[in-house]
Amino acid sequence: MTATERERGDHMIEARGLEKRYGDRLAVHDLSFTVRPGRVTGFLGPNGAGKSTTMRMILGLDRPTRGEVRVNGRRYRDAVAPMHEVGVLLEARAVHTGRTAAKHLLALAQTHGISRRRVDEVIDMVGLTDVARKRAGGFSLGMGQRLGIASALLGDPATLILDEPVNGLDPEGIRWIRSLLRDLAAEGRTVFLSSHLMSEMALTATHLVVVGRGRLIAETTVDEVIAGASPAAVHVRTPQSAALRDVLAGTGVTVTATAADTLEVTGRTSVEIGEAARAAGLVLHELTPMQVSLEDAFMDLTRDAVEYATIGAEVQA
């Protein structure tokens, strides 16, 4: 993969009608999506949504029951130089515990004729220089992740696929990987990473492929998810709740009494509520705007699909 090829931006991941069945359990169902170069795309879904299975299918480790997935226009299995096309970090550790980090990377590098110098270089890049001659079995989760990232970078790949890369990293490591992934995307590479945390995705990715129960829920952007979330409510406490209710009533406003002196208001901002109360001469004891968390935004997005999937599963059973 030369620089010019990368700039042309013709490398992407395309899944079409992917399905994976383990016995009578459907792990991935009719999944189609496209991951484009030059940006960080998050693969978001709760645990058990089929993210790891899909990533294994992209890499040819698992064979799809139906459908296919192409990397740079062909099946990964048919790549002549797989390490230069795709760098991989799998969620479960994929290192022999008895081998040193340096020998592990060397063995992977040798399959593609990659030099020892490059091995040393990636060891330095991920900050494992001091422990490179130590056996990987003694590594912490964070060091294991760094070793996995080193192996993903060995072939200077056009595409990176990372399963839960921040898992087990310390805060410094998490910041490092975020900036690394953004830099790699800025160089025109395709970066595809999975997470079950919307908040993590919002900090790292710009585009999202959202899955639940093995089905595609949305191909969207982080900005759209946040914008599309249901509006925030305002928490109001007043001894004159019935009167305030009448004052606030109007189109697009929902007022719910959660206790005798407490209201949840949507459709009016806290400023509007405060001023309306003052105009009507009503006393307020508390006026609190509630934040829409990213996790709530994500739940809003997935709720319908998850319910649908649950019904679907019951019908199948």
Added chain:
Amino acid sequence: MTAQVNQTIGATAPAAGQVTQLRVLRSEWTKLTSLRSTVWTLAAALAFTVLLGAVLSRVTANDWPHYSAASMRTFDATATSLSGMYLAQLAIGVLGVLVISGEYATGMIRATLGVVPRRLPVLWAKVAVFAVACFGLMVVANLVAFTMGQAMLSSRHLDVALSDPGVLRAVLGTALFVTGIGVLGLALGTLLRNTPAAIAVLFGVLLVLPQIVGALPQRLARIGDYLPSTSGDALMQVVRTPDLPSPAHGLIVLLAYLVVTLAAAAVLLVRRDA
């Protein structure tokens, strides 16, 4: 940090490093030699071969006057000095299993097959690297065991020379047999993807099956000629007895086992999810 990353990525990465069988061979050699367990197991196989051969030769020399006339007639000085093979085959067999089952146990196999997604070059490289290493080591071990054993037997003038008919063939044949058992272990490890299961099957075939066949009625006893363990005895013998098939027969049976198990391992390695 960020700027440094930008600079270093791709600085020395080769332009078009493709996967070739030779490169996968080199990678598997690195893997084999970078595990302490490999080194220890190979050392154990060497020690078993030399020590057991020497001890049995010594004991035989001491006990010779008590041997029956029939035992004296069929005494095989070469096979006696090589009998450390019976222990060495177990060590090498376990190592063969571990060459691949260790990757399944640790998850390394996903990294291995992830960078060589065609998969078969990995199996062939593992077999080739492991077989060459074992055969080289076992030839040396058998030559040392033979030399020491014959020195022990020379006190009774029972010793033979490497240049005597069939002796060199037995020394090399025994090394080949032990290597073959290692490759059989590797094939079983690939098929079963589980260390204890593969070792249990291998030991069952080598140690238990001969006992079961030995208990069969006389007219079925020839089934034993088709066991891998019998191949070892057949390849090791210099003094022929009617109890054992010829060395050529032993070699063919051993190779048949390897071809069948490796073919099955190759098919399943490609077909199954990693």
